[in-house]
Amino acid sequence: MKIWHMWKGTFHTIFGRVVKEMSDHTGLSESDFGILDRLILLGEGKLRQQELADSMDWDKSRLSHHLKRMEKRELVVRNPLDTDRGVQVEITSEGKLALDNARPFLFKAIRKHFFEQLTDQDIEVITKLAERTKEDL
Template identity: 40%
Template sequence: MSELDADEMALWHAWKSAADTVRARIAEDITAAVGLSDADFAVLTRVAELGGGRLRQNALAESVGWHRSRLSHQLSRMEHRDLLTRHPADGGVEVHLTDAGHSLARRARPAHADAVRRHLLDHLDPTQRRQLRHALDALTDTP
């Protein structure tokens, strides 16, 4: 196979830079607003949204796309901060948000929405948004 040509390489670098930059800025805004790291936010919002405040640990790992050991370490850190608890359940583990975890998830959602608008959506007109969505869907639909 041949190497990427200059245009292909430029597109690849632009893709990586844009994705990394936007995600980092959104994470920084959430941290500044409510004190949650990107990983904290991912866990709290997934458990709140997918499980209504409780979710099996293996389902959580799948939804965030993390290896079990990474998730386990993250959950331990969050347990120590009283954001969640873990309980044995039917041969597995269920993650439960505490009141503090629920509260931070609720407070973080508007900060997340504002940051997504500021760092992504506001930079695109409606046509560009549709085109980007179409391109991203095409990328995720390919094996």
């Protein structure tokens, strides 16, 4: 349990530092970034709201409230789908610009707070562990 708690604590510390640094420079929260990033990576700029919720492991209500706040900031728009009762979420040009501006800060923070702390041997061990544990999923 000691190793488990140490692992979780380390992850949360690094993750928190990375998110804070990105947010301080861009004004995007981790959730904002996650939504915008998924819209581009998974849907070429647009996804059904339910697909987006599933990809983030969020319930429909949580995502809906967050998207409402993002719409007010003109980062995304939601449009009803003609074919059914679904809703499509689309990144706006402002959202794309915010994402593009955030990525360099995120990458720099990940490098600073994670990769620069590791040796080549550490990276090899972490990679092997990630590959081995991924197989169980």
